[in-house]
Structures are given as structure tokens and as C-alpha cells.
Amino acid sequence: MTSHRIGIIGYGAIGARVAEDIAAGKVFGAELAGIISRRAAATGGSAVEHPGPNLTLEMALERCDLIVECAGQQAVADYAETILSAGVDFLITSIGALADHDLAERLHACGPGRLFMTSGAVGGLDLLGAGAREAAFTSVLVSTTKLPETLVQSWMDTTEVQRIRETDGPLQVFLGSAKDAAQLFPRSLNVAAAVAEAVGNWDSVQVRLTADPAATLTSHVIEASGPSGEYKFEIRNNPSPDNPRTSGIVPFAVLRSLEAALGERGGLV
Ligand SMILES: NC(=O)c1ccc[n+]([C@@H]2O[C@H](COP(=O)([O-])OP(=O)(O)OC[C@H]3O[C@@H](n4cnc5c(N)ncnc54)[C@H](O)[C@@H]3O)[C@@H](O)[C@H]2O)c1
Structure with a gap:
């Protein structure tokens, strides 16, 4: 099994649970490389307790094979092209960012990193x-x-x-x-x-x-x-206890998507 180094953007209701489960070894083929957190940036990286190191985007591009966005549509618009162009895979939760047709076209054409989208709060x-x-x-x-x-x-x-x-x-x-x-x-x-x-x-x-x-x-x-x-x-x-706008199941959908994107084991696809 290959171990893939994972970075997380955003340490809120979704990102915190995703980071904790990766750090706890619950995602097959994944290890936590670190977290890009606005709160960490605001405090100089010192006052926020994370299960992994705080990273800048530049550090994450060097250290990660795949980055998970758990931060919002603006983060997709701001970071996606840089991440994909650097050859790092990008799994996004804020799929609504792709309503911007021009951005969507650019991202679907961008590489060599691959763009993944989680099924998030829905099925089917x-x-x-x-x-x-x-x-x-x-x-x-x-x-x-x-x-x-x-x-x-x-x-x-x-x-x-x-x-x-x-x-x-x-x-x-x-x-x-x-x-x-x-x-x-x-x-x-x-x-x-x-x-x-x-x-x-x-x-x-x-x-x-x-x-x-x-x-x-x-x-x-x-x-x-x-x-x-x-x-x-x-x-x-059920809404997330940490953020009523987010459904509680979403971090677990992200973890499932992540494991599928890493492709280190079979199962229902
Ligand atoms: N696909 C889905 O079904 C689905 C469902 C719910 C939410 N979402 C998306 O997930 C996002 C996160 O949801 P949440 O409930 O965890 O939100 P949250 O507000 O609890 O946490 C988001 C965190 O990201 C941080 N952040 C924002 N921009 C950042 C940036 N540029 N760099 C670093 N950190 C940044 C914020 O400071 C905050 O701590 C939402 O904005 C939404 O777009 C997707």
C-alpha cells in the first residue's frame, strides 16, 4: 500500500473531523501532512490545536499528494488552479464554486493534478x-x-x-x-x-x-x-452540531470520497 500525504484547507465543522480521522489512521492509504487554516494564519500558527502541522499553501504543495478543501467556494476559486497545476490532486466540498462557468471550464481542463468532488450531503x-x-x-x-x-x-x-x-x-x-x-x-x-x-x-x-x-x-x-x-x-x-448550515454526514462523505480517490483498495464504486 502506498501512503498518500493529505493536506486540509479549513479547520471547521468538516475539516476538523476529516483531519482527525486521517491523523487517527482511519483512512486507508492516507497520512495527514498538515492543515491550511485561516485561524492558524491569524494567530501566527501558534494558538490553534490541530492534529497536524499548520501549513502555508506553498508548504502544502511541496508536502502533499492530495489536498482536501473544507473551507468554502472562495478557497476553490483562489487555490484550485495553483494546486492542480502543481500536480497535486484536489478534492473539493464546495462544488458550488463550479457554478462560475469560466472557472469550471478552467478547472476541468487543468492538470496534471486531478480535480475530485465529494458527493457530500447527497446520494444517488x-x-x-x-x-x-x-x-x-x-x-x-x-x-x-x-x-x-x-x-x-x-x-x-x-x-x-x-x-x-x-x-x-x-x-x-x-x-x-x-x-x-x-x-x-x-x-x-x-x-x-x-x-x-x-x-x-x-x-x-x-x-x-x-x-x-x-x-x-x-x-x-x-x-x-x-x-x-x-x-x-x-x-x-441531521445538521452538524458544529455548524447548522452543514449536514453532519458531510465529513464522513469526504472521508469516503478521499479513500475512493486514493484508490488503494477495492469496494463499492
Ligand atoms: N458538498 C456538500 O454537500 C457540502 C455540504 C456542506 C458544506 N459544504 C462546503 O464545505 C464548506 C465548509 O463547511 P464547514 O461546515 O466546515 O464550514 P465552517 O465554517 O465550519 O469551517 C470552514 C473553515 O474554513 C476556514 N477557511 C475559510 N476560507 C479559508 C481559506 N481561504 N484558507 C484557510 N481556511 C479557510 C474558516 O475560517 C473556517 O474555520 C462550506 O463553505 C461549503 O461550501 C459542502
Whole structure:
């Protein structure tokens, strides 16, 4: 077995768990090279307890075979080309960054490092990818329901914010293209972005966002139909105890994706 050196960007709800499990030897074929953390940078690298050393991006490029992004869409936009061009593989959680068509085109063409995307908070992407390979889907709808506060955005006027915060039942906040959703609700788009990447066509994906004060679980319903068949996946995730905007399962999806990307053992692919 080859040991692959892994770097993590971002030490929040996702990155901390991913780093801890790699450091504890729970990912087959992986060892933790270190963490690029904004908090570490802000404190000169001294005051943050990590299971591995703090790295700058330059250090990570020298020391890592693969870097995992657990930091946000801006980190993908800022670092991806540098990482991939240096021949380091890059596994991203913030797939919504690829809603920027120009960036997506550049990253899909960039190398020699390889770009990987985690399935994150959703499932069924394998089947959607297989169906899209047979023939393009005719319709794809991703319906996400979350607690109202997580859908409030800085661009909204006070009437809209009040309408969302004070709703006493399910309230549709957005219905439109995945591309528009990406601009308007960037933090709620990673799931739709993963679906768009699975079906290979952002223009075919519609997004519906619903605020529901009773939504203690974040739900995603993915409906797709096309020549290969009709599919409906319903996912209901518990929020992360560390970040209510993130589903608790996401770090474990990242760990699974990481092991698959390293390719050091067989299993369900
Ligand atoms: N694919 C999915 O299903 C899915 C689901 C949830 C979240 N996400 C993505 O994962 C990201 C992280 O989620 P989280 O819950 O861990 O967030 P979090 O806010 O708990 O942690 C993010 C951490 O990254 C750090 N950070 C941000 N930019 C950085 C940079 N340029 N360099 C170094 N550190 C940086 C922040 O300071 C913070 O500590 C989210 O922004 C989201 O885009 C993806």
C-alpha cells in the first residue's frame, strides 16, 4: 500500500473531523501532512490545536499528494488552479464554486493534478451519472428544505427577511435555475452543484428552496427523468452540531470520497 500525504484547507465543522480521522489512521492509504487554516494564519500558527502541522499553501504543495478543501467556494476559486497545476490532486466540498462557468471550464481542463468532488450531503449521484452517460436527462429538480434562518441572505430586503424568519409553515423562497441559485444562495448550492456535475449539464438542473421552521432535518429531494428512467431520491440529514448550515454526514462523505480517490483498495464504486 502506498501512503498518500493529505493536506486540509479549513479547520471547521468538516475539516476538523476529516483531519482527525486521517491523523487517527482511519483512512486507508492516507497520512495527514498538515492543515491550511485561516485561524492558524491569524494567530501566527501558534494558538490553534490541530492534529497536524499548520501549513502555508506553498508548504502544502511541496508536502502533499492530495489536498482536501473544507473551507468554502472562495478557497476553490483562489487555490484550485495553483494546486492542480502543481500536480497535486484536489478534492473539493464546495462544488458550488463550479457554478462560475469560466472557472469550471478552467478547472476541468487543468492538470496534471486531478480535480475530485465529494458527493457530500447527497446520494444517488452514481445512478444519475450512469443515466446521463446513456442519454441526457430531460428534467432534473433539486428541492431543498431548511430552517428559515439558514436561507436568509445579505442581499434580501427587510420585508423578505421578515417573511422568511416569521413563516409558521413551509415557504418557497426560490425556484429557478441552478446557476441563479448559485449566485443568490451560495451556501445552499453545493447539493444542486453536485447533481449538476453528476448529470454533466448545469442548464438542465432546476432548484427549489423552501424555508420550514419545522425542518429539524435538512431535506433534499432529487427528481430526474430521461431516456434511462425516472429517479427520485429523498435525503434527510441531521445538521452538524458544529455548524447548522452543514449536514453532519458531510465529513464522513469526504472521508469516503478521499479513500475512493486514493484508490488503494477495492469496494463499492
Ligand atoms: N458538498 C456538500 O454537500 C457540502 C455540504 C456542506 C458544506 N459544504 C462546503 O464545505 C464548506 C465548509 O463547511 P464547514 O461546515 O466546515 O464550514 P465552517 O465554517 O465550519 O469551517 C470552514 C473553515 O474554513 C476556514 N477557511 C475559510 N476560507 C479559508 C481559506 N481561504 N484558507 C484557510 N481556511 C479557510 C474558516 O475560517 C473556517 O474555520 C462550506 O463553505 C461549503 O461550501 C459542502
